[in-house]
Amino acid sequence: MRKPSPLQIYQLLYKEYGPQYWWPADKPFEVMVGAILTQNTSWTNVEMAINNLKAKKMLDYASIASSNHEQLAEVIRPSGFFNQKSDLLQRFSLFYMNQGKTSGLKKWPKSTLRKQLLDISGIGPETADSILLYALDKPVFVVDAYTRRIFTRLGLLPDKIDYDGIQNYFQQRLTPTLLMFQEYHALIVEHAKRHCRPKPACDSCPLYTICATARQASMAPENSLTA
């Protein structure tokens, strides 16, 4: 049995969990705020912070940009790292405003946009790509800790590989479709939350069989990974 392709994994996950309809937010700017707040933080904590922002009617770039730093930090406190994130949200809101908001940003090609986002201190590759994919409709593959964990555990990725290496692995093997990339990342998160915790619980995992055969395949000498 050959190693499963990223497309086959996607089809298995989709069949198992169905469409996820990500990102859970109303407006693009709300997606961007969520992408920042969820850095190394559980989504339930982010929801509390988002709800606080909504209750204070602060979930818009003008309110965030003009708000007091300490006050904003207090509102987003449940999402953790609130000092860094308060500062980042304010700097990002200025960027968002200066670039002509969502419609202004969407005019740029994705490579240009990605560089601009990465130039903002506090926005790394995953946050940038999440914003591109879920707020600005750019078909990029979002890599997170779950993606690495699942695919190294499957034996499809080597342990030593950086963010761009993992992203290239997927983007070179999939046709870039907006909806498919949006679903794929969401499905990876959904699957990992249930079955791919840090301490393996691989029995009862829908990918268990493919996982076992994939690990065998990666042992074979002629199947050395090039990712």
Next chain:
DNA sequence: ACCCAGGGTCATA
């Protein structure tokens, strides 16, 4: 009392 979460930056070797 730990471990974990939809990361990222900076200092050090």
Next chain:
DNA sequence: TATGACCATGGG
């Protein structure tokens, strides 16, 4: 380039 420290909350 490659680890380690740091940021911080809330749930299991």
